[in-house]
Amino acid sequence: MTGASAGIGKATAKRFAENNDKVLLIARQEERLARTVREIESSVPGADVQPLALDMSDAASVKRLRDHVRSTGLPVSGLLCCAGAVPRSGDTDADADDVTSVLTEWQEAYQANVTTAVVAVEGLLPDLADGGSIVLYSSIAAYRGSGGTGGYGAAKAALHSYVHTLATRLGSRGISANAIAPGYVADTDLFGGALPAARETMLVRHTALGRAGDPVDIAELGFYLCSGPGGYVTSQILQINGGSSHGV
Ligand SMILES: NC(=O)c1ccc[n+]([C@@H]2O[C@H](COP(=O)([O-])OP(=O)(O)OC[C@H]3O[C@@H](n4cnc5c(N)ncnc54)[C@H](OP(=O)(O)O)[C@@H]3O)[C@@H](O)[C@H]2O)c1
Numbered sequence: 001m002t003g004a005s006a007g008i009g010k011a012t013a014k015r016f017a018e019n020n021d022k023v024l025l026i027a028r029q030e031e032r033l034a035r036t037v038r039e040i041e042s043s044v045p046g047a048d049v050q051p052l053a054l055d056m057s058d059a060a061s062v063k064r065l066r067d068h069v070r071s072t073g074l075p076v077s078g079l080l081c082c083a084g085a086v087p088r089s090g091d092t093d094a095d096a097d098d099v100t101s102v103l104t105e106w107q108e109a110y111q112a113n114v115t116t117a118v119v120a121v122e123g124l125l126p127d128l129a130d131g132g133s134i135v136l137y138s139s140i141a142a143y144r145g146s147g148g149t150g151g152y153g154a155a156k157a158a159l160h161s162y163v164h165t166l167a168t169r170l171g172s173r174g175i176s177a178n179a180i181a182p183g184y185v186a187d188t189d190l191f192g193g194a195l196p197a198a199r200e201t202m203l204v205r206h207t208a209l210g211r212a213g214d215p216v217d218i219a220e221l222g223f224y225l226c227s228g229p230g231g232y233v234t235s236q237i238l239q240i241n242g243g244s245s246h247g248v
Contacts, residue, residue, distance in 0.1 A: 002026045002056050002120050003083035005036040007188030008137070011215035012080060012222045014040050017047040019223070022074065026065070026120075027083070028055050056083045056116035062123035075129035078226035081120045082137045084156075085112040086190055089148030102149045109151035114158050121166065131174040133226040136163055138181035138237060144247030153247060156181070160237050167235035176234035178225050183241025184248050185213035208243025 001016070003009035004025035016023045017040050027033045030053040037051045052068050054061040069076060087108035117136050128134070138160060139146070141153035159179050166177035184203040195203070204212050221240055224230045 001078075001080045001082060002116060003081070003137070005029065005033045007190060008182070008185060008215045008218045008222075009080070009082035010036050010040075011219040012082065013049060014044060015216075015219040015223045016078070016226075017044045017049050020046070020048070021078075022048045022050075022072070024050050024052055024068070024072075026052050026054050026056065028053060056081075056119050057111045059119055059123075062119060065120070065123055066127065069124065069127050075132070076124055076127050077129045077132045078135070079120060079124055079128060079132070080135040080137075080222050080226070081117040082222075083112075083116040083120075084137055084139075084190075086146070086152050086192075087112060087148070102151075105148050106151035106154065109155040110158070113152065113155040114162075117159060117162065121162075125170075128170075128173075128175060131231070132176075133230070134166060134170075134175065134177040135222050135225050136177075136179040138179040139248060140181055140183040140239065140241050140244060141247045142181060142237075143239075144245065146247050163237065164235050171234065174231075176225065176231060178233060178235070179237045180218060180221055180225075181237050181239045181241075182213055182218050183207065183239075183244040183246075185215060185218060187215055203244070203246060203248065206244045206246035207241065211242060213240065213242060 001009055001013050004013045005027035013023050013025050033051040033053055037049050040049050041047050054064060087105045121134060136159045138156040142156035146153035163177050163179045218240060
C-alpha cells in the first residue's frame with residue numbers, strides 16, 4: 001500500500017492488518033512511517049505490518065520495491081496506490097508571466113498523483129498474483145474540478161483512463177483494476193493541516209449526508225475491492241462522497 005503513513009492509506013493498512021493480512025506500508029518520511037507501524041501494531045494485536053520508505057514518484061524506487069517484495073517470497077495479492085498530494089496552487093488569474101507557475105502546479109500534480117501510481121503498478125506487475133487487485137485513488141476533483149488552476153483534478157482524471165486500460169490488459173490474469181474517488185475526507189494531511197473552518201463547513205454542507213468522510217469509510221471500500229466478494233468489480237471508478245457534488 002503506497003501513501004500508507006497518514007489519512008486514508010493509514011486507515012486502509014489497518015483494515016487489512018485487522019484481517020490478518022501481511023501489509024507493506026510505503027511512504028517517503030521514515031519517521032512518520034515508523035510511528036504509523038507502531039500505532040497499528042499497538043491497536044491490532046499480531047498485526048503483520050512492515051514499513052518501506054520510498055518516493056513512489058521516482059522510477060528508481062522500483063528496484064528497492066521489487067527487492068523488498070521478492071525477499072518476502074510472497075506474491076502481491078492487492079496493490080493499493082494511495083500516495084497523492086495537492087500541489088501548491090498556481091494563480092487562477094495567471095498572466096503570461098505566471099504561466100510557469102501554473103505549469104509547475106500541473107507538473108507537480110501529475111508527479112504526485114499519476115507518476116506515483118504508474119511507478120507502483122508497472123513496477124510490481126510481474127509480482128502481482130493472478131486474481132489479485134489494483135486500487136488507484138482518484139478524487140471528486142476529477143469530476144468537479146479542484147482549487148488552483150485545476151492540475152490536481154486533471155491528474156486524478158488521468159487515473160480513470162489508466163484504470164480502464166489496466167482492467168483490459170490484466171483481465172485475462174483475473175486481476176481487477178479500479179479507482180476510488182472520495183469526496184472531502186477529514187482527519188487527513190492532504191490539505192497540509194486543518195482546512196479553514198468556512199471551507200470545511202461549505203464542503204460538508206454540499207454532502208447529502210451532512211458530514212465529511214472518515215478515512216475508515218474509504219478504507220472499507222478499498223478492502224472490499226481486494227477481497228473475494230469484490231472480485232467481479234473491475235474497470236470502475238467508485239465515487240464515495242456522502243452524496244456531494246462539490247470539488248475539493
Ligand atoms: N483527504 C481527502 O479529502 C481526499 C479526497 C479525495 C481524494 N483523496 C486522495 O486519497 C489519497 C490519500 O489522501 P489522504 O487524504 O489520506 O492524504 P494524506 O493524509 O496527505 O496522506 C498521503 C500519504 O501519501 C504519502 N505520499 C505522498 N507522496 C508520496 C510519494 N511520492 N511517495 C510515497 N508516498 C507518498 C504520504 O507520506 P509521505 O509524505 O511521508 O510520503 C502519506 O502517507 C490521495 O491520493 C488523495 O489525493 C483524498
